[in-house]
Amino acid sequence: MMLEVGNLSAGYGQTQVLFDVSLAIGAGQVLALLGRNGMGKTTTVSTIIGMLPAWGGRLAFDGREIAALPSHRIARLGIGLVPEGRQIFPTLTVEENLVATAFARGPGAPRWTLEAIWELFPRLRERRRSMGNRLSGGEQQMLAIGRALMTNPRLLVLDEATEGLAPLIRAEIWAVLATLKREGQSILLVDKNLSAVLRLADKCVVIEKGCTVWSGTSDDLARDPGVQQRHLHI
Numbered sequence: 001m002m003l004e005v006g007n008l009s010a011g012y013g014q015t016q017v018l019f020d021v022s023l024a025i026g027a028g029q030v031l032a033l034l035g036r037n038g039m040g041k042t043t044t045v046s047t048i049i050g051m052l053p054a055w056g057g058r059l060a061f062d063g064r065e066i067a068a069l070p071s072h073r074i075a076r077l078g079i080g081l082v083p084e085g086r087q088i089f090p091t092l093t094v095e096e097n098l099v100a101t102a103f104a105r106g107p108g109a110p111r112w113t114l115e116a117i118w119e120l121f122p123r124l125r126e127r128r129r130s131m132g133n134r135l136s137g138g139e140q141q142m143l144a145i146g147r148a149l150m151t152n153p154r155l156l157v158l159d160e161a162t163e164g165l166a167p168l169i170r171a172e173i174w175a176v177l178a179t180l181k182r183e184g185q186s187i188l189l190v191d192k193n194l195s196a197v198l199r200l201a202d203k204c205v206v207i208e209k210g211c212t213v214w215s216g217t218s219d220d221l222a223r224d225p226g227v228q229q230r231h232l233h234i
């Protein structure tokens with residue numbers, strides 16, 4: 001397994017939010033983390049990438065325990081985050097935003113370079129000299145994805161990457177994710193659009209109040225309206 005999360009617990013200050021989260025992502029797999037608002041999806045992501053300390057449980061990347069590592073070390077190991085709310089640098093240009101996080105991993109030419117990002121998102125090439133704060137929401141989201149790809153991640157993590165976007169742009173983001181999946185990119189995603197999630201993801205994990213309450217394939221979940229009603233209120 002590329003990423004293994006076992007019985008993870010974590011929280012903020014004295015407040016425990018995660019009690020028992022488990023999930024596993026193999027190389028080339030897409031896993032969706034699902035659950036209603038406030039159930040701990042973003043907290044799970046923050047703990048995996050080292051922004052929050054794990055209180056207990058297992059957190060391993062390529063078989064290596066990463067729970068005690070600072071977030072910049074985890075990023076270097078190959079986990080690239082597209083954060084909720086995009087968080088691009090407002091006073092840097094599009095190109096500067098991309099270069100700021102660029103990191104080539106391993107020997108040989110990196111998969112992701114500026115040129116490759118321009119190809120994936122032609123709109124960003126047109127906007128390359130624009131400041132981050134002058135971009136539309138959709139352009140900011142593309143930039144956030146481009147920035148994570150520039151770290152040449154082995155695992156790409158997306159938290160609500162299609163939220164608040166116009167339908168056409170949302171469709172473009174899903175198409176890009178499908179392209180990345182076809183290339184073999186491993187992906188962990190949090191998203192509320194179940195039908196799009198089920199089309200893209202291989203596996204789904206549902207969390208409720210900080211506990212994994214269901215996991216299985218996307219096909220299993222699609223065929224199980226009971227799970228959807230119980231845990232996702234659909």
Ligand SMILES: Nc1ncnc2c1ncn2[C@@H]1O[C@H](COP(=O)(O)OP(=O)(O)OP(=O)(O)O)[C@@H](O)[C@H]1O
Nearest residue numbers: 012013015017035036037038039040041042043044
């Ligand atoms: N910085 C924080 N400090 C204290 N509590 C927090 C903080 N961030 C989140 N929480 C609490 O942790 C719980 C889980 O939040 P989290 O953001 O992980 O949920 P989520 O499943 O991602 O929900 P959403 O879909 O609304 O983003 C919530 O009760 C929330 O109030």
